Amino acid sequence: MEGAYDPEAIEPRWQETWVEEGTYAYGNGDADTQYTIDTPPPTVSGNLHMGHLYQFTLQDFVARFHRMHDDAVYFPFGYDDNGIASERLTERELGINHGDFSRREFQEKCRDVCEDYERGFTEDVQSLAVSVDWNNTYKTIQPRVQRISQLSFLDLYEQGREYRQRAPTIWCPDCETAISQVEQEDQRKHTSFNDIAFEIVEYGDGSTPEGDAGPGETGDAFTISTTRPELLPACVSVFVHPDDDENQHLVGGTARVPLFGQEVPIIEDDRVDLETGSGIVMCCTFGDQTDIEWYQAYDLDLRIAIDESGTMTDLADEYEGLSTAEAREAIIEDLDEAGYLLESRDHEHAVQVHERCEVEVEYLVTEQWYVEILDRTDEYLEAGRQMDWYPEKMFSRYEHWIDGLEWDWCISRQRDSGIPFPVWYCADCGEVILADRGRLPVEPIEDEPSVEACPECGCQAFEPETDVFDTWATSSLTPLINAGWDWDSETEEYTMEREQLYPFTLRPQGHDIISFWLFHTVVKCYEHTGEVPFENVMINGMVLDENREAMSKSKGNVIPPREVLAEFPVDAARYWAAGTSIGDDFPYREGDL
Template structure:
């Protein structure tokens, strides 16, 4: 039976291993003859002319109504082939006449099977021809030679340059052929409906990636070829008796087994059976990864697992085949969720070792550290490719340094802190912890739906904007100069917020967060690692109550406060004044009223000696 064949790798392949590639080509109109009259046939593959076994014309095509003969003479080679009137010949394509060869494409396979034609195989498995003076020539070499000979004999009616899409093997980029070989298949074409249903039951992240799965299943035209003509791979545990065509399977207790190294005899005739020398396609075994994972822990956990993380380019292989295997073996899903990432590109092109488009990760880790590399990688959005960016590595390293310095500053000012929460928090600390609670809620949600880039964005943004740029500056005066509950409130807030930030960042930057946890928190938290400690708790009710009272963003007092601080800093910068320059601040009446509980904190952080009401203004003391 004709199967997809790669003449470069010299193995059969599956439909999932095909890629489309554009090639320049000659579009020829070649002169066949029927009853002494010219029969123009269009082709881009003159090397397949000697493999022609029939010619099709559409019975509705008025141009060829005159054809009464049942034979056509093949140019250059002189033999005759039957002419059939068949609606598969596309009136609008080429000359409207279809040359049926063994084999140019799947249409040829179908046509030859329907009319029970005898195929004329002219290609060897290594991509050379096996006929006459062309024997031993590579396909492209023979294509060129036959075209030259057709021209010499005046058999080319028209020739034009075109560019067209051709199926190639995804491993090597070689144009595939259709050659009759014995292979092992898993029937899937008759199960499309069931496989679409199974795919719908999975939660796809992002949702639109299900469409790729759906399109793939609907577009299948071949059953799943699981055997490969390679030297290395998982052996297929099968023997066959050539005398009575009996298939002999290995007993389950014998597995794993290599049939080449084990003799089997036919139970019917007693003759020694021949071992299968082909090996399994890699996807035939990697599609069992959930079951393999279960076997490693003595099946204490069984499918469905919770998650499959993978890239979008292997939805048609790893995701699809895993769903197929789990359905056929157990009528179950392999996992509940599938998280689809992209792949890494370099200047917009997919990284590839074979093409030399790579970056050495070891060198990156040596220069920037593993956490900085993970920081960059976590910037990829679900389902989208990520281009390598050194500036993001630099940003990651800067983030590491800032976390280290901020942690050191916090604990320099926590001397004597017992971990006890004061009876009453200062209003500014309360506002800040409410904002931290909001960030816990949003970041946790992003992680729960696998949007790690947004989780990173939330946590990192809070660290820079709210914690280091503002809160640390706001509490400095209080932490340095105050005593009692006012200082305790600041210490408690610093401790809790820093620990929470480290936990939110830990999945993305595990090494720096673990180091800081061990240095500063393990003694009091009494948990051996940040990575087995409890995830920050969300107070949903507190957040909902806060949202009810501060419906508009501008009414959120924490954000109102830090926006004001930012505006004041901008005015100082514009006037070339240092950040500690003394000012007299005028606020709008509404803003003054909303911030009445934290005006002293605003004074401390902006060095305002007086805050008045009126139109917003920053005046510098002379």
């Protein structure tokens, strides 16, 4: 051996050799001992960060350990490059807005931007010395994967596990699309809590107030406390708690909404929160999930005051065209002027935001596709129990997520860069026309359905479904993508090209996406194959910054692995990753290397 060890020369040489010679290629499909890993495909939404370095290195330890034990190790790599995350990356990168292009044009721009980033991902991951099999890679937007994703939709539809419904949906006014429960997250925000006088039109016993001395002076008014006065035009009723003795005389009566004048019923319900505000609350379509429950339970009116872009509608009278924030300010001012505003105080509370853009969500009535999940939560919980969890304690996160489920899984998105639904509708009767499985993937906007006429009414005109799938509807299929799940038109059966891979031995992933990726993978694979897709799950923690804060683009504290590896040999980084406790979050400190 000549001289000292020189990582700068030796590391790249071996990295290239491994890739060129296919050193870690999965070879022996017949081996008795298969060790198959469902590698997490990084979302193409920006550059790789230290968390990626950490988790790929952990996965590599597992892969190398089992290779040394003569297992046939399958350690593939994927790129998750469809959906809102890569659309937003493209918009940011090119300084454009998706609305200014045709779908085809915008999709091409997304492809170009994603390909650049994917090249960077590949180089970065290869420089980590992880023993990935570069002969087995996939992109979630490639035609083979689109076919699998559309097959999945058709299979679930035919099993009766999917439905399309016009109903209140969780909506992001910034991304202008429906989203699912898992994509909304709590955020603490400062706002004002406003006490507003509602005039009583009629008491519960049918009597009417005497005199007309104005609100708050004669006792002919009651107080509603709200953080969202811009919802007053959408107010459809007022609720009183059954234990609220002081206000029982109102139940069954009618109240008038200030400024907007609509008269609404006063109803009794035990979902009223007696602890907050005056104990009397308004129900608007829709301010929150309780409003939706009340709307459905009491068959209330639907008053739509906010549109898809978060703009006030004509129902808001003079506030039409304002954003919700502008309307809030203007309405508070006008309430004050008219004597309806009794008090306004500073208030910190939790609001629901879209996790991708951190904009507050709205609840709008729209038509969407859903996968039914609420009726089978017990089965999905049991499927979770059948897997071995490393560390064991992480199972409780899976359990909590399932316990807190309140919505079926909304899978349709009003976006451009995603996989299309293989669906048309009869222009006359609305009948759902499915694509032939042999033809997948299809793009209904460009392709014609296989039938000449609607089987229900004979009409020969069809409308394409223009929505695309939720990105998790496809990434939840990675075990089936890896195993080559398909449909054989000859035998009319679902097939698996590499059956020996499935179920997978290991699903490694971060704890931040147990509710996103793991749960939905279990749902999909379980419904398609009847089997739990993984024997083991290994859940890694997050790499934090020096001050134990999460690394994020908005905080500007993200450390790219490239920077670290420019200064240190990769062995130092691998040694650092090896010294952590699986599942725990921990800070990255340069000194530790």
